[in-house]
Amino acid sequence: MKKYRLDRIELGKLIRETRKAKKLRQQDLEDNIVSQVVISNIETGKTDVSEQKIIYLFNKLGLKEEDMSRFYIDEEKINQEEVNEEIELRLESIETMIDLADPDQGIVELRSFPLPPGSPYIVVVHFLRGKCYFFKRNLKKAQKHFFEAIRCINDKHTDMISTNLKSLCYYYLSRVEYLQNNLHQALEYCKKGINTFIIDGKRKYTKHLLLLGKSIYFQKLNRLEDAQTVLNEISHNALPSEKTGSIPYEIESKEVVLNFVELQATIWAKGGMHTQAINHARKGIALARVDKAYDRCCELWTTLGSVYSEKGNLNLAEICFLTALKLKDKIKKEYLLAYAYTQLGDLYSKRNEFSSSGEYFLKAVKISKKINDAYQETEALMGLGNCYVKQGMHDQAVQCLHKALELARQHDFMKQKNQLLLMLGHYLRNMGNSDYQRYALDFFFSNADAFFEGGEQPMLYGPTKQHAADPPDG
Template sequence: MYYGLEPSIVRYVIRRVRKEKNLRQEDLSDNKMSYGTISNIERGVNNVDESIVLRYLAKLMLTQKKLKALVTEEQERIESLAFQLEYIESMFDHGKPKEAEKLLKQLSLERYHPLAPYFTYLEGRNLQAKKQFKKAKKQYEFAIRLHNQYKLFYRGNIVSICYNELSICSYTQNEIEKALDYVEKGLAACDENREGKEIKYPLMSNKILYLLNMYQYDAAKQILDELWTFIPQIRNIFTILNIYKFRAIILRKMKMYTEAIDVCREGIDIARRNQVQNRYLDLINVLGSIYLLQAQLEKAMQCFDMVANYDRDQHFPRNLIDALTYLAIIHSHKKCWKDAEQSIEQALDIAKGNSHYRLSKVLIVRGDILSAQNKFKEAIPFYQESEQIAEKNGFKRRQCTALLQLATCFGNMGLDSECSKCMVKLLNLKKELKLYSEDDIYAIDA
């Protein structure tokens, strides 16, 4: 119908030519070609008879030769623009959002431009980098609508890419079920016959993450087993290292510690060789947590000390918070109170400006250190603050842990009324959400 030319570019050229002639779609309609039919031609909707399309092209004085020339010229511009947009995306990927934003603001595209969904997606990335997650989600959703409305397939699998980012925004906002729903939509939309089909792997990896956060280990393991077989095909090193981390975590949950350690060590080696520092430290922390569960305290301490010493400048605060928290737990177990308090206070200082989720755990561990010394009155404010943060942010299992520790403190102080209030709130919370105990490490089994 379009002489073998890329349909989305042809439609863009047709619409642009019409607008350059200052013609509305209604101006070109007649008794054989309605306004609706013209709209369908320009948007690529429905199957319009070829004779009608040729009639429309004739009205715009677009001969086959002229159309081919315009499309060829436009395709060169589009390819140049795509190269520029890929450069901007690479800046976002490598932590240069300010530079990327500056270049992005220099561009402007019509909403029916073949690269409009890609451009809009990058606007979402810009907002996401600023942690304006609600606004970012609107841009990703708009990019999907543009793709669907104008049938813009020039940038392959942009819909799945947008759904992946939507899931990340939702996860960051602790909307785990929404994140999981977006991932499912992204996987359903993924076309493995088009460019960008590798988005399937980050989507699957993120699905595992969300399922682990929902404590659905069996479902997570099932997807992980499938994804593990794809590793030789995966080019994204971050996705590969996430797979290693998730596999180690699931093996740890299954108490298959030897296998978990082997996976961790292999992942650590891959991260080191590829100089992916945050995943390198992440996997060392996971390895340390496995040793912790085995009560191999010296090996565990070695891992956490490595992370703490590696990142003294706090380039990777979340890894540092985890390492310092684990160190505080070990020192507390050994009754080295000064070292425990020093580690947890450092973790507390860092967590206050970085992560509500980690802060809520650090506060509990701070309270535990005081409780272990029978300083119950001093411990209570830390548990209370953790419970408030957890409740405000929807960290239900974390809230249960804080309430249990708080109730224990009140009980030890003989404050039965306060203890009872905490227990009632705890039981109601567990009943409402059908929750069990939080699956996290706060102490070492004797």
């Protein structure tokens, strides 16, 4: 037989509201059964008043007895809610530890986490296991758990769709592909995440993560107009009264805001909007400094330096790059160092300071290779090859540029591939090497069909190398 518990707090609110609606004081209802103190205790939901007295006051106010029934709650339901609250709190505790302290300990705790059979919280457990392995860079296991969480939602626990964990799993799957340099697949997962996002659900920040990821992947694929469109959507949704391009301070995550600022500055710089890019980056630096966001601060200083370098203000650019590198002992993401080293290498190459230039490019190549960042490694090898070209170091130049071309082909970096084919063809022709014809034909066949079938013109040259920001953690 079911047991029921009286929800004294909600019932007390109704009694108080009814009394006030009738313009009665507590003293007006006082008699030999309920005193003013008892009435006050009933209205505030105190537990030391008998149900008989509550029912008596309820009737005295002229309320209908059938209205009383809705304040009785199934004990079993209450107990289950209490169990669920404990499960949710413990899982939140584990997620905090995974994100801020130790993913290894998170794996240990999740393995022994007690879940009742058929519990919908298995979705959260798989998601958190995926995060653990993602942070440990065991991408295969991470991918497995994210897919399992999605499968559980689709097949067994459709009520968990409101948690937005399905969308968040797609976000992390996009990052798994991003780390493996599969940009097109990363973009597809972001789109899936956005399509499955529940506006009124939990983890509302997920939408901004997905949009930022989508913009970053567009940028990496040199689809700058598409990247800017997505940034405009983020800004418009966060601050509908502000003009596009403003810093969306109302986004809950400061990390997302800083990521937005860096990406917007980069895209503006690529579009030649240097003044706007500089102002935006400097605002972001101030935010990152105040919040002690070391990684984003390093990234923004490097982005600012790249804009100054593009403008020809090499002294100001050098200040920015060296400032970024002063934070190297504080940052966690090594790709930021590769980015800064590549930019410094490019700057010193422009000054014909080839010894320093080569040194920084080599550092960038080493780090990029270590962390499997093919995009940045390609950029660094292109810069190093160009540095060797300027010094007349023919064999080293061809070797570097050819390595960069292999990476660009492997990962479908079309802009870099086209630039490298032209660089190698032009350089070898000037050297009198007939191999230049092979690169010229490769360039022709890579672009001719798309061009004459109505596709976009081949992307050959553009602004100085610009970095694509790393998506934030969720």
